[in-house]
Amino acid sequence: MIKKILIANRGEIACRVIKTARKLGIGTVAVYSDADASALHVSMADEAVNIGPAPSKDSYLRADVILDVAQKLAVDAIHPGYGFLSENADFARACADNHITFIGPGPDAISAMGSKSAAKNIMQKAGVPLVPGYHGDDQSDETLKKHADEMGYPVLLKAAAGGGGKGMRQVWNADEFDSALRAARRESMASFSDDVMLIEKYLTQPRHVEFQVFCDTHGNGVYLFERDCSVQRRHQKIIEEAPAPGMDEAVRRRMGEAAIRAAQAINYVGAGTVEFLLDGEDFYFMEMNTRLQVEHPVTEKITGEDLVDWQIQVANGQPLPKTQDQLQLHGHAFEARLYAEDPANGFLPATGRLTLLQPPQESKHVRVDTGVVQGDEVSVYYDPMIAKLIVWDENRERALQRLLAALRDYHVAGVTTNLEFLYNVAASQPFQDAELLTTFIEKHESLLFARPTQIDDKMLAATAMLVLLSNQHPVTSDGDPGSPWAMPLAWRANFRHEQTLTFTIGDTTADVRVAHCGTPKSPNQWQMKVNNQTYQVSGHVDNHVLYAQIDGYQQRIGWASDSARYTLFTPQGALHLDYHMPDTGHADDSAHDGGFAAPMNGTMVDVSVAEGDKVKKGDTLLVMEAMKMEHNITAPADGTVKAIFFAPGDLVDGGAQLLEFEPDE
Ligand code: ADP
Numbered sequence: 001m002i003k004k005i006l007i008a009n010r011g012e013i014a015c016r017v018i019k020t021a022r023k024l025g026i027g028t029v030a031v032y033s034d035a036d037a038s039a040l041h042v043s044m045a046d047e048a049v050n051i052g053p054a055p056s057k058d059s060y061l062r063a064d065v066i067l068d069v070a071q072k073l074a075v076d077a078i079h080p081g082y083g084f085l086s087e088n089a090d091f092a093r094a095c096a097d098n099h100i101t102f103i104g105p106g107p108d109a110i111s112a113m114g115s116k117s118a119a120k121n122i123m124q125k126a127g128v129p130l131v132p133g134y135h136g137d138d139q140s141d142e143t144l145k146k147h148a149d150e151m152g153y154p155v156l157l158k159a160a161a162g163g164g165g166k167g168m169r170q171v172w173n174a175d176e177f178d179s180a181l182r183a184a185r186r187e188s189m190a191s192f193s194d195d196v197m198l199i200e201k202y203l204t205q206p207r208h209v210e211f212q213v214f215c216d217t218h219g220n221g222v223y224l225f226e227r228d229c230s231v232q233r234r235h236q237k238i239i240e241e242a243p244a245p246g247m248d249e250a251v252r253r254r255m256g257e258a259a260i261r262a263a264q265a266i267n268y269v270g271a272g273t274v275e276f277l278l279d280g281e282d283f284y285f286m287e288m289n290t291r292l293q294v295e296h297p298v299t300e301k302i303t304g305e306d307l308v309d310w311q312i313q314v315a316n317g318q319p320l321p322k323t324q325d326q327l328q329l330h331g332h333a334f335e336a337r338l339y340a341e342d343p344a345n346g347f348l349p350a351t352g353r354l355t356l357l358q359p360p361q362e363s364k365h366v367r368v369d370t371g372v373v374q375g376d377e378v379s380v381y382y383d384p385m386i387a388k389l390i391v392w393d394e395n396r397e398r399a400l401q402r403l404l405a406a407l408r409d410y411h412v413a414g415v416t417t418n419l420e421f422l423y424n425v426a427a428s429q430p431f432q433d434a435e436l437l438t439t440f441i442e443k444h445e446s447l448l449f450a451r452p453t454q455i456d457d458k459m460l461a462a463t464a465m466l467v468l469l470s471n472q473h474p475v476t477s478d479g480d481p482g483s484p485w486a487m488p489l490a491w492r493a494n495f496r497h498e499q500t501l502t503f504t505i506g507d508t509t510a511d512v513r514v515a516h517c518g519t520p521k522s523p524n525q526w527q528m529k530v531n532n533q534t535y536q537v538s539g540h541v542d543n544h545v546l547y548a549q550i551d552g553y554q555q556r557i558g559w560a561s562d563s564a565r566y567t568l569f570t571p572q573g574a575l576h577l578d579y580h581m582p583d584t585g586h587a588d589d590s591a592h593d594g595g596f597a598a599p600m601n602g603t604m605v606d607v608s609v610a611e612g613d614k615v616k617k618g619d620t621l622l623v624m625e626a627m628k629m630e631h632n633i634t635a636p637a638d639g640t641v642k643a644i645f646f647a648p649g650d651l652v653d654g655g656a657q658l659l660e661f662e663p664d665e
Helices: 011-023 040-044 063-072 089-097 107-114 116-125 141-151 174-192 249-264 296-303 307-315 396-408 419-427 457-470
Strands: 004-007 027-033 047-052 077-079 155-159 168-171 197-201 207-215 221-233 236-242 270-279 282-289 332-339 356-358 366-370 385-393 411-413 498-505 508-516 525-530 533-542 545-550 553-562 565-570 573-579 602-607 620-626 629-634 639-644 659-663
Touching (some): 004 011, 004 063, 011 027, 011 307, 011 366, 027 040, 027 063, 047 063, 063 089, 077 307, 089 107, 107 116, 116 197, 141 174, 155 174, 174 629, 207 307, 221 249, 236 296, 296 332, 332 396, 332 419, 385 396, 396 419, 411 553, 419 565, 419 573, 457 498, 457 508, 457 525, 457 545, 457 553, 457 565, 457 573
Parallel strands (some): 004 027, 027 047
Antiparallel strands (some): 155 168, 155 197, 207 221, 207 270, 236 332, 356 411, 366 385, 498 508, 498 573, 508 525, 525 533, 533 545, 553 565, 565 573, 602 620, 620 629, 639 659
16 A cells, blocks of 8 residues: 655646645655755645755656655655656666556556657557558658658658657648758757657647546556647647537547557556547547646546546556446536746746736636745746646536636736736637637637737726726825825825826827826725726726726726736736836836847757848747747847847857847838
């Protein structure tokens, strides 16, 4: 019996595993790097041990150090979470050699699925349908090109050792092949120390549908239905849901059974995921992930099962808790992944301190899995995921309403995040209509990235009130509530009684003329003039909710602010308004005039332009590698490259000026 588990991971998944272990009365040991000394997972565990410096290779990937800790603290089992050592067959083997249970499949099953090419060979034999392609040993440029040419474009180059969308490139025609191959190999080598490639026919309209499987040591195998993970950026998931909308019962059964066949072909034990591309009613095996997935909570929500509990039971040698017939699918669940990243800038990872982190209230409908708290740093060392927001309800429509409400109630500041992007996706008509394709984000780009340039006058008045309220002089406990200092901003010494507040929304500037008309008893009242219309405005702020009453109509609006940028979460999507601070000019200029400061620490991979070059809006200027992914830095407008400060191979500090760019008049 497992009585004590070491969690060889960090962040939300470490916290997630600790929760179930605690529920089962199992002791927990956390491990942590120097950067994580005060991390949430450390404080949640019964015991915690420092295993080295911040870089993963010196800490979370140190199998020897982790095993040593496990021995010293007499743990019975190691849960590897996802990422890090979770799909490392040598580690699983070393655990067994040290008489420690590895909570996951056997090393042979991990090895079998470790290479996408080898996995395809096995699946082909097991009769699981594959995407047409080449996954052979001859890796010469000519052979790969020949297969791509024969297959016909578009094709997809994939790193055989790949994961997380790394080392993957779409190739639309023969001319692009060579440079795409070089880039894919480079990225694969940097991430996996291996650059074996396979080629697949690139399906242009597929859905990503994956099946959660579970097998025990008694020969039983079940599938816990499917997840649709089609909404992706950079081939990485950001919103997942279960079940897959519109899934035909017969197709579900065929896919589920193929998934079990796939697992049983490699004597699989424990939790695994078989990923398919679904094209109409045809489905193709993509890969099998031999671990618990990031998005497992949606499966937990629709089945009512605790998958970590299942993992522990299977690791204890017990049979699966349920048979296929006993498993029931109930309701609908979504998971949205909140990342520190900048969607407007190619989803570039972001770093910084979470000066505000206020998740929505958890309930039977809302679950938040996170590994950070307010004040924590999102560092360059690890994955920039801040949290997973999971919602559940009786059907998709209701669950989607929950998702929107929970996103509106999620407030983050200090770090650029994809929160509003997630909201825009969830609020969009195609998502509401479940038009799920892996190309969803590309296809609906103009809709999802649309920044409204016109804003409703009343919303503008509400924002003006928000600025006034959020800048109110705080009333101290000994303060006199009748004093002008306790009054809204209009009464402050450095502001006039009447004032004009100016905002920029996209490319448009709008003024709100404000006259305070409150009384000492009821101070939060103004008359506001926008576009020659006058409104009576009153209201208050309660944390991150603005209660705005405009001409007798009250609205509850979620909001967040980051210096002078105010974000309002409206039913139509997130609105950004940049407030022009009095006398300081446009407060947010630097963020909008090209942004050529390096977003984070990284390496310059390629400089695509020369000093003096004239470029067009959207042209790639530089390619940087950060967090093991390549990021294109593009021209924000037509203009001229005046100076370039880095060369390929240079290490770049976050914030460093990369180049000087002069937009055309
Ligand atoms: P990784 O292991 O790096 O996550 P996968 O093989 O799981 O890579 O693929 C990730 C995503 O890339 C898929 O979910 C899908 O959106 C897309 N993809 C993969 N193979 C194909 C293909 N042959 N055609 C179209 N899209 C694909």
